[in-house]
Amino acid sequence: MNRDTLALYSIFLLLVLLQVMLFNNLYLFGFINPMVYLFFIVVYRFENDQTLFILLSFLLGFAIDFLSQSGGAHTIATLTIAFLRPIIIRSAFGVTSEIPSSFQNDSRILSKTAFLALLIGVHHLIYYSIVFFNWNAFYLILKNTLLTSVFSLILIALVSSLYKKLNDS
């Protein structure tokens, strides 16, 4: 187990704990709980094994679901976003996921933001669709998706810049 892998699993555990103990109890404006654990999807290196990534994402979602007593919405949303990540990378950066270029080294701020926004938006849309699971709640799903996405985006951007600084130092 090399240093990178160790760091990855530490991040995994840390994110689960942070999400369950801190962010799930935040209730900004009464209903917004930013999903910071998505940082794992961002930080997993593009050139690493995709199969392992899907499996790890499933475990991540499952752990969050398990510890926050929710049905399975986190699992499904996280699993799907992990499966779709190559497509999102392609549409955000205009490169294939096989080309070794990690998010942290990419300097184009617009591409980074697009990647984060797409990832978080799709994840939240799936998550709230499953939570409400009802056609009649369509506007409620959209509202929750948009507002929560904004806060998740801000927090994940903060965390990733922090992570970059830690890595550089």
Added chain:
Amino acid sequence: MQRIFNALVQFRNPILYFVLLGTSLLFLNNRSNFHQSQLHNYSLYFSQSLYGVSHRISNYFQLKKINDQLLQENRALKELELKSNGIALYPTALKTKRRFPFQVKAAHVIKNSFLNQQNYLIIDKGAKDGIEEEMAVITDRGIIGIVKTVSEHYASVISILNQDLKINVRLKKNPAFGTLSWKGKNPIDFQVEDIVMNAGLEKGDTLITGGMSSYFPLGIPLGKITDFERNIQSGYYTISTELFEDPSQVYYVYVIENLEVKEINVLNKELPK
């Protein structure tokens, strides 16, 4: 084998994704009552739609069978209706038990002529189905004719669109008898003769079968009086009538069998001519 394995390796990510997705859906179903009931609703909706489509399709192919069943049911009801026709005309008849010696069989018309002066029909039931000569043929709204000849599977019927055929009729509101026959032109225009003038009648009165023949039971509604003429010299009305049923457009008919026709015929023969 190698190719299957290669394909599995190549598509390992989608396969893994869908397997895990299925697992998490199972978890969702088991852990949350709300999702369980919602999933149940959706599956019910889909299965109902599917069932509805297949039901409609299979229904279509069963139409013929259902049609035959309905025809059989109608046949049974027709028998009851014929029985009750007579009861309504004689309210006291309920007190005494009357015999009703008529039986009904359903049949289809396979040929029907109506352009000649002597018209005939052919129906798809014959001797094998218990059809005999001189049985009456009716529809749900009137009478059609009398069986003339019978083969094994078919029977020919003298249509009432035949000027040789005279039907014993009466008024529904009073028991004045007359004879119904075709005028020979329009298939629903008939005339009734021999109704005595002291019987009061009006336009629109209903004519029913008279029950004085061994062919038709009493009380089958036939048509309405459209016009009538007093014939002072003979003392009878000449009545124009319009049938309820157009005999040129029938497809389903009922053949009525009088179970006691032989008894009646024996007595008839003994009458002085």
